[in-house]
Amino acid sequence: MAELVPQLEFDGQCREAFERYAALFGGEITVMNTLGETGDVPLPPGSTAGAPDMVRFAELRLGDTRLLGNDLPADQYASPRGFNLAMHFETADEARRIFDGLADGGSISVAPTKVAWAALFGMVTDRFGIPWLILGFED
Template identity: 40%
Template structure:
């Protein structure tokens, strides 16, 4: 069994997934809009809104879509947690994700890790970046 985060966006899924692919060094495996999807005529979504996207980077898999504005709720109560063994790479990923976002805990060494930081990116996705190397 596998699990992966499924992220919802208020019309910015395509932009967010392009950003995540660049920052994480991954690729978008699938991206389809409502306009490209069979059976979506008459749905209350813009034709260019993303109905489903999938991204892979190393062992990370993210999926997501845009959702109707009346059903959109900002993400809360969870973080996408990245475990990175190289402290320099972990810092670079964290700083890139937080560009234009809101840092809750700056990336720094902790008692459990050579580096840890958390915050919410400019798309509203909460992230934790943890270096798996001990301090």
């Protein structure tokens, strides 16, 4: 069986984003290395080295789920589009807390509201440019 694991790309903000996500979601950063720390390991084909302090690979564990990330040089970075990260929570209160944390410094595209399929539904792009869809299922 395959495992689907999202990997996010950042414009030099991977460390800050993952530290924020770990605090907000209650997860644990299990890997965070930089290009300077792993300079002897070849880059994947088609990759270009960035500054030594750029994150080469990060892993955040959220229960049984993993979120991966890395930084890209500015000339290779493009803002994410065409997807969002959907997070489902048992309660609307927990969903609201996460939504508000992601909205801090970000932009709200759909304010949290009750919908037919969830007690709370909202869409936000966080301060790092990552789009999120947040759902809470019980009032």
